[in-house]
Amino acid sequence: MLTRGDIVGATHMLETMLKAAPGEPNALHMLAAAKHRAGDCAGALKLFDEATRRAPLVAAFQFNRANLLLEMGRNADALDGYDVALTLRPQHAESWRNRARALRELGRAGDALASSEEALRLMPSDTFAQSERGLALFALRRFEDAVAVFGSVAEAASNNADAHFNLGRSLQELNRLEQALAAFDRAAALDPANADIQHNRAVVLLWLDRRDEAIAAFDASLSQRPGRVDTLYTKGVAHLAFGELADGWPLHALRRHPGSPIAIKDLSRGEREWNGERVSVLRLWREQGVGDEVLFARLAPLAAQRAERLILECSERLAPLFARSFPGLNVCAVGNAPVADAQSPVGGVGQFVAPNAGALGDGAPYLRADGDRLCALRARYVERARGRKIVGIAWASNNQRLGAHKSTALAQWGALLQREHFFVNLQYGEVAAEGERAAARFGAEIYSDSDVDQMASLDDFAAQVAAMDAVVSISNTTVHVAGALGVRCVALVPPGLGLLWYWGSAADTTPWYRSVALVRRASDKGWAEQVARAVGVLERDE
Template identity: 25%
Template sequence: MLAQADALLRAGRFQEAQGAFRQALAQDPPSLDARLGLSQACLGAGDVALATAWLSDACRLAPRRPEPLVRLAELLLGQQQFAQALPLYQRLYHDIGARDRATLLHYGFCLEQVGEVEEAIVLYREAVGREPGFVEAQVDLAGVLWRVGDYQGALAHAQAAVALAPDHPYAVRILGTALLNLGRLDEAETVLRRALVLKPDLALAQVDLAFTLLLAGRMPEGWDWYEKRWNDTARLQRPVYWRAGYEWQGPQQPLAGRSILVYGEQGLGDQVQFARYLPLLQALGATVLAALRPELLPLVERSFPGVRGVTATSDVQADLHVALLDLPQRLRTTLDSIPSPAPYLHPPAERLAHWQHRLSAWPQRLRVGLAWAGFAAHVNDRNRSLPLSLFRPLLESQQVQCFSLQKSAAGAYRDMAPAPGRLLDLTAEWTDCSDSAAMLRQLDLVITVDSAVAHLAGAVGTPVWLLLPPNPDFRWLLDRADSPWYRGMRLFRRNFGESRQDQVARVLQALQDRLAA
């Protein structure tokens, strides 16, 4: 019966094959081959859930056999269920002793996806050590080293990958990424364009080229390439109501008398930064609907009268729609035409009054808000977040009253516990962004890493001192201490090779200079 089932499977007759494998299983209940065959037949028929169930049963039946573990792990990996695939690769590696190239690479990839970057590096290094000519391992190692600040190591392994396979588009792309992260923009552009000659639809190279151009201030072309981020469907998904024919293409497509739905994407900081574009659509005659983060919508509606916040569901009705971060491209934004560098988000008067009263107990001290960590899952978080202990002199200053602006678990006091009263945390009193914006307005200064706090403080007009990693996000450009996006923002860039301690020391010295003035 197994032979007949296998023949049906090879012939692509998946439903019949399932029946035959079930008969084989009835004749031999402990059969591992029948379970593996059933899983393949289910996959062929498009039933991923049932295939997963049969492979799980095969792993239960033969816990030390590599084949069912490998098949189940690869199936879960293909479904981007990294947390579920990870323990299977751990069993393959630690219990069974698998050291083949696929296990090392896939195990490392799962670790990387769940945030265990240092452990992933160990696996990739082992793969390269066992087989230096393994191009994909060199590529993956180069692609992760920069995340822990080893920019030169990333470059070296990217160069090794290209030396092994000069026409490998992913190797060429990762070399471009390494150069981008080192700020070598001209070289990065050349290499990334070559990657796109080799593989024109390589979305990662398209986006990296966009970042390269935008960092260089070449906005019109940069925004054009940035729109291609939607080609990376593994990382970014259009909303359920998206239809190609309804996507607004720019002012050449009249908006007068029409409704347009602007759908948010990515992080809260992105939505705060680019919300400034909503009134430009109103000026073109549109009725604007905004599907943004729920906690941001009340502040946006208050700041831009006539903009209506909506829930992003398939029931939303509008004549046209457009992605929020595509508006700079549609409106042909340049460095000289960035809209609303002045405060453009305005908290309600009653919230401002509440927070003015709430913070009135420290009239003689400089009121400084502090955010030292960003969203931990962000790809560049290890380079941008800072230990709270570096700010100890600030927390101990009698001329300053510090307020924590860390709303998430990233703000846990992992490396030091501030003395009572030296770092006040009022974030539990925030109900939405109107509260946080109103509190930020009452501060004299915000010192922050690159996070949503920086954008919200800048958007309400509070002075911001922003600490940037050596490889900043595209919006912060290079080689300047101010930002065209926010008036009153001062950038403190960490140079390559400079320690975090030295970067923070420069910030603290600037604060001392301000206090002494």
Template identity: 35%
Template sequence: MTGSMKSLLQDGVRRHQAGDLAAAQRCYEAVLAQQPDQPDALHLLGLLADHHGDHLRAIDLIGRAIAQVPDQAEWHGNLATALLAAGRPADAEVSYKRAVTLDPRYVEGHYNLANLLRGRGDAAAAAAEFEIALALQPGHVPARNNLAMLLWEDLGDTAAAGRHFRLLLALAPNAASVHMNYGLFRLSAGAYAEGWVEYEWRWRNEEYDERDWGLGLPRWDGAALKGGGLLLWGEQGVGDQILYGTMLRDAAARSGARVAVAVDPRLVDLFRRSLAPHGITVVARGTPIDAAAQCPFGSLGRWLRREAGDFAAGGIDLVADETRRTALRARYQAMAGDRRLVGLSWRSTNRRIGVDKSIPVHDLLPALRQPGIQWISLQYGDCAEDLAALRGAGIAIHDDPAIDGFRDLDGFAAQVAALDDVVTVSNTTVHVAGGLGVPCRLLLPAGRGRLWYWPVSGNICPWYRSVRITRQTQAGDWTAALAAAIGP
């Protein structure tokens, strides 16, 4: 490389590090204009392409750099990251493993490989890679955080997870994501008083992208209000809003104030019908409200669910549209004859752990052949292929085209209320059934995929009186759980 090209490349690196990516790109391209196979410029330009979301170009550029210099561990790691972003996890795994083979002390390589392995369900191998990364760099906060989460969520080793969380809190006392995760960990263990306090750190966590719907009002401190109203607003998904909504009537009683509840627009009719008889106003989030204080739903537990006994205080007691419920039940009974009407939902669309919570349709078949049942699909989203597979196997399952379980939640609630029972994985369906008081059997995975609010043992759900829990006995095998939940 000539002196001028070296200077141009160095200038590009300086601009890259300073965040002037457009100028850095011009420098790298200028180098390649003179020497098309210059490996450093290819690699760095590939990093920029990956940053801008052009993963295929990144793969090409970094791959060409590696062809020139095959022994740079970090380059293989960066190629793996681009491959993973491009939807090629198997190829990414090969590249990450090549990276840590070339340089066993490459911390980020072990860390990224661990995340990939966890994503594809190999928790033991992922834990080993996290441990290697931490042996090399004990202060690597993301690696220790992800290992703690893996030990808790995937392997159920709460003692080891707790040790790592405590180390994290000492290492990074101001890390909002660590406090938030620790809060969920403690809530899952039933340590509610501590857990809710730690969970408040979610509002400082940049990865928690929930909008603040509190209208700029002062935060409620859990005490009785001497004047003015109280705005309680729903955060997270509609299922979470129903779950936290079990505390709304208690909050109204505790505050002694005029209470307004703001929720996802899809929940307004259902919540209004259920809460108006208790003197609670329900509006869509963002509606101007005259109030003295506000509180997000997920913060109510700090004042109202501090110990296990507090869960006996009450629920949300959702009320379905009786006209729609009656019409749906009559229609379904005419179709089913003397068979019981049982709703079924088998998939979760959760982006992070939906696959872990869902049941493959072929695993459903043996249990669904139970006689005397007319199955009613409560599965929202595009499930035409699954339904065809069930019907092709002789399963009597009805999918009602008049009900849109995603957009028309009031109609969905009427549908659930029209049934005798519900069998579902952990998704919105269980919250609707539990909120309505419809008998519901909840199927939970043995490893990753059990959300913090479902208890770690026993079949009783503290949030919903009508929900009973059945768990996998072995991760990935739903046979016994389905038989237990659906059996006679």
């Protein structure tokens, strides 16, 4: 009866059997399967537990119990169950395959890969085991290998939407955007109601600067999964990237909600949320990284027009720079701010004071470096440069989410480093050895000033950046500081995963900083080609 789908009839028959033979293991096992099919997971597990207690050496009982635990999200218990089943039946491929999934869900991707490969050794053509192997490779960030696996699965099972979706995700991680979109399109055609497929598809369309299609795909995802915070937030980011600030800011505010793909430390302190109204004392507090603090600081004077007093609570190493630059504001380091009538994260005020790019003051500079420090550093660099242009360089980011996609190696900077300039290292971290290798390779002079430590004092760093004739940098804090100071800067903007909304989607300028020129890299090009084009921009604008 159960095999024919008659769950009610099978349940009645099995319960009758158990009344006649209480505790009979096979009947318990079959009744557990019936209850599982009927959606009664708790009842099914209770019966599986009793069946395995009475017949602990039956591998099928242990396997099916583990499958239920896996479905219930009890991954550690499921793993224990598969291990028991495999001691009884070590050549059972499905146990190895499902064990791989439990391990992957537990964050043990390396072990999951080994388990899936054992399943494939026993059952080479099993597409589910192949997919588990691909998912383990994805979790291990072995994206090229994952592409090969999911490509093979998608070819063998062309109507498998999950295979095309996972192929698209793997290609997306490699910034192979057109190929990723093709995979997502195929997955969406096979499973049009899948919100995850439409979400990922929308993100790739955003990166490809296909505005209308991106917004439509976000909406398609939200129609299947209304209120999903990560999709709403990312749609907001898309609006901001396309310059639609009024539409973007309210959704961008969801970054503070559970489910957001980013997290910010809540410094609200229980003070009421500011909603754009006029108040006596307004406190704006820092969020995200230092670069974001610098970017959003532009909005603080606009918000100050709606308060009798505005407190700007920032990172300690930014406080001296901000205090000099915003003399009309009460600038203090995090943790030292007085009580306010209302508060907001500094990035949250945009929806009230910057409804469009026109509110950003044409990207005019708003930070002011220490004059004495600037003069001393400038004199030092001019003396060493001996008539050459002074160019600051930065090439790496330690951003945990995006740093790998934004960072490069100086070995790729030959087109710039072979120019007759005096280069100043603006890169934080232990990079002296890399600088020396690049200098020797390209015949460049790259000066590292031990008197400036931006990790200790961003006021010193601002003076150093202000002492440059020009800056060439990847997308990191250096660009924000240069732009906010009005220093000429060429920013190397990455495609896809490393692209941040404030650089927009296609333009070679940004409304946030008038002194910054954007040089974008196509997803099929390398850093060396991008640096070469940056040299052209640097020399064109001289």
